[in-house]
Amino acid sequence: MAIAADLTGRLRAALDREGALALFRGAVQHESVTGNEANFVAYLQDKMHGLGLTGLQTAEFLPGRPNIWAERKGAGQGKRLLFIGHTDTVHVDGWREHWAGTEREDPFGAAVIDNAVWGRGSGDLKAGISASLAALSLLDRAGIRLAGDVAFAFVGDEESGQPGTGVSAGIKHFVSRIEAGEVERPDFTVYVEPTRLSVYPAQIGFFIADITITGKSAYFGVPELGKDALRASHAAMTALWKHSDAIAARAEHKLVGRSFLLITGLTGGGYIAVPERCSLSLIRKLLPGESLDVAAADIEKTVRDAITDPEIQVEFAYPAGRDHALGGTAAEIDETAREVRMLSAEMAAALAGRGMVEGAPFWSEQPFFVNRLGIPAVYCAPGDIRNCHTYEEHVDVEEYLAGVVGFAAFMARYCGVIE
Template sequence: MTEAQFSNRLTAALDRNDALALFRGAIGRQSITGNEANFVAYLQEQMERRGIGALSKADFLPGRPNIWGERKGAGGGKRLLFIGHSDTVHVDGWAEHWKGTDREDPFAAPLIDGEVWGRGSGDLKAGICSSLAALSLLDAAGVRLKGDVAFAFVGDEESGQPGTGVSAGVKDYVARIRAGTVALPDFTIYVEPTRLAVYPAQMGFFIADITITGKSAYFGVPELGKDALKASHKVMSALWAHSDEIAARAEHPLVGRAFLLITGLEGGGFIAVPEECKLSLIRKLLPGESLDEAALAIEQVVRGAIDDPEIKVRIAYPAGRDHAVGGSPSQTDPSAEPVQMLSRIVGDTMAGRGTLEGAPFWSEAPFFINGLNVPAVYCAPGDIRNCHTFEERVSLEEYYSGIVAFAHFIARYCGVVED
């Protein structure tokens, strides 16, 4: 059977009604970060129904569970892992924005003009559901696998809720792999939305909160004070120059150029010399850059811009992920066989998709690529550009194509038992 014939066989066997019901049901289970258990209960039902065995569920934090399981193959094939996060961002303002329309309820999952709407539709329940539906599709097509297909759905990837968003879920799951209680995969697909492109590389990042403290003084005698706002201006000028310098160093073929962005400034407000100012910035890193070295460079720039020893600086890094100060950049070799295979299969399934690109976001692939030395990519239906917004939605054509492409890739990567 040719690749085209096999793809046609899968397309013909796809139960679109079941796949759509799975997807809409997932959106209907509100899982804003911290409330992952609501969605995990639904995932457990669906995974059991679809014949995923060795199901395990365990809290990574009290009341916040991960869930994982696998379909064991006949033997002699590779082990593939699909992983995604079960939590979504908040829905503040959604109902007010869409009041009086079919979109008013962010969890109703209406189908409008061939697209499924709702919070979490793209980020990333379409990816989770397409991976689960792909296994059902292989069953419907009578395909038996040699290798194992594993599924893991973890919480705490999204940030924005107080005390959350430090990748606590994936840290717990990866610790189980290191301990040997969960098998190490040969290849991982993290189902972040990519519009069915394949992302083998991603940026790294860190956030720095900088507090600059001087000394207040009455406005009529400013010479008695130490102006934190004026010092902040010098710091910002130095940081922007530093951003230009790092952007000029190199351009990654998939991820682009590094830079930093000052995202906030707070200070002053009294009729007096400003005593304290706070700056926030985010730094983008390219694969191969060191978080430690990049953070040290920022600190040197900030401290070097202040020439008054009485003005103090404090720098904090509030967004540690796989590293204490942030999230590491990562890359799987784009020419690696499974990356090329996935790219080709997705492109054959849906015209114009399957292109190799760099992730314009940070997510949890570095826990596998850097932490476990397991090659990983991002690939799934959904468009990151409308996620976290009131426009979040996924094309049904893209969703169905993702199911077929994932099923095809599972078969080719894990191997098929020939009757």
């Protein structure tokens, strides 16, 4: 069946605003700080069952920490579309104290203030998860039957910050099932990280390096007997900042900008003594096409060349391995691809001024599809990454509802519809 030109108008007319908003607020109200994903998964299981999804499964990627996935099989020949997002949120330390005595005090209260839903996880990324499920419900209300399949998968352990967590254990478990043939491969994937309804076909890569510089302590009156780790750290930082300028000058990516490194921490020193040990931490931004292995080797060489005293020891550690042992790779797909243009157009139709094609200034789990599985993927969802992980986390209600309409329209356009 041909899809009517006024699809967006038809979907808007059928939208159950209160029901879609209730789904979103209920998601925020189910606390799921990394490690406690099961609380939110139980909520999702109930809602996904209510949508009549088939193949509904949960499986633990770590003890007590489940993923969940299911699908709506199409009634004809059409493409398979996957919506995926992470169920965990960052911590709420200090939230209640910051908002004490206000409507925002409960980080999981999902208060609606100034036509926005407030709370931890509202933007990152329960608005996206809720909008994708509400979009399928909207198609049902509008009487639109899909030819292709729409699948949903919600995984844990994306966020970092909690001890022993944040290594993408959930998505590693899920993509391994795709590789094993236990879960059907999608033709296209939308990862519902917050983008303000823009479409992100490219994202940065990153790694974190912890550098330990060890010299030899000595009493301050006889510094010549020591090896000053703090002085060596100064030399290393000077060289690293110069290296950052050099890599930034190499190239600029149209969507994600330039590479650089940022020194994020320096600790060490001595008490009335030559400092024996210092530790540096840095994060390196990478562009699509840059190798993590090469970039890490360049940083190690830069530091070792800057510290000329052979008696000062330097050690490197990379604590944030994701889809790579050292960190997370950058990824991109063709920004002019039909699917990208289609999703962009539907979001622009759903809300004026949205649907821009941009690059992700963050790392999330798109590379597991693009780089590991060879499946095209983008980010797109309601919410603004700039207020996520902060006390200001919130999502505009109208943007969220536009996301529901936009996702529903994209499902229909991409998967096709039947009589």
